[in-house]
Structure formats: structure tokens, C-alpha cells
Amino acid sequence: MRIYAPAGEVSASMNGRAVSLTALAGKRIGVLDNRKPNAGLLLNRVANQICERTGAELVLIESKNAAIAAPDEVMGRLTKEVELVLTGSAD
Numbered sequence: 001m002r003i004y005a006p007a008g009e010v011s012a013s014m015n016g017r018a019v020s021l022t023a024l025a026g027k028r029i030g031v032l033d034n035r036k037p038n039a040g041l042l043l044n045r046v047a048n049q050i051c052e053r054t055g056a057e058l059v060l061i062e063s064k065n066a067a068i069a070a071p072d073e074v075m076g077r078l079t080k081e082v083e084l085v086l087t088g089s090a091d
Contacts, residue, residue, distance in 0.1 A: 024054035030082035031058070032074070034066040036089055043086050056084070 029047050033040040040063070047058045060081050064070040066089070070078075078085050 022054070024050065024056045024084070027054075027056045027083040028059045028081060029056050030060035030062065030078050030085045032070060032078065032085055032087035033061065033063040034087065034089060035063055036066050039066075039089060043088060047086050050086075 029050060031040070031043045031047050033043055040061075044058075044061070050056055051058050060077060062070070062074045062078060064074060
């Protein structure tokens with residue numbers, strides 16, 4: 001019988017301050033939906049709430065296959081057109 005311990009390296013946590021709401025004013029936000037169930041819904045709602053609270057603008061919504069990296073053209077558009085990208089996973 002083999003027993004595997006899920007222990008790993010522990011490092012000092014990086015403490016930093018959250019970005020102030022005014023720092024996002026006028027910024028362009030993009031969403032990268034991985035097409036998992038509810039991911040697009042969740043990401044769009046979060047993006048819209050950020051826009052309402054900060055004065056940012058949701059300008060780009062892209063999608064990709066969850067199992068593979070986003071295509072170069074999608075990453076290129078995100079890189080050129082937005083300052084903040086929201087992406088994640090949802091089930």
C-alpha cells in the first residue's frame with residue numbers, strides 16, 4: 001500500500017492591498033468565458049457589477065474551450081482592447 005501526503009512547500013503569503021475602486025474608473029474590461037456551465041453568466045454579472053461600482057466599461061466578451069488555451073487571435077484582442085480580463089471556472 002502506498003500513501004501519498006498532499007503536503008507541499010509553504011511560502012510566506014504576499015500581503016497586498018486591493019486595487020481601489022477609482023483605479024478602475026474608465027478602464028476597459030473583457031470577459032474570457034471558458035464555456036463551462038454558468039461561467040459566462042457568472043463572469044458577465046461580476047463584470048457588470050465592477051462597471052457599476054467603478055465606472056469601468058465592459059467592452060469585450062470572448063470564449064474559449066475549457067480544455068485548451070485560448071487561440072492567439074482571442075488573446076491578441078484581449079491584450080489590445082482591455083486593461084482587465086475576468087476569466088474563471090464555474091459548474
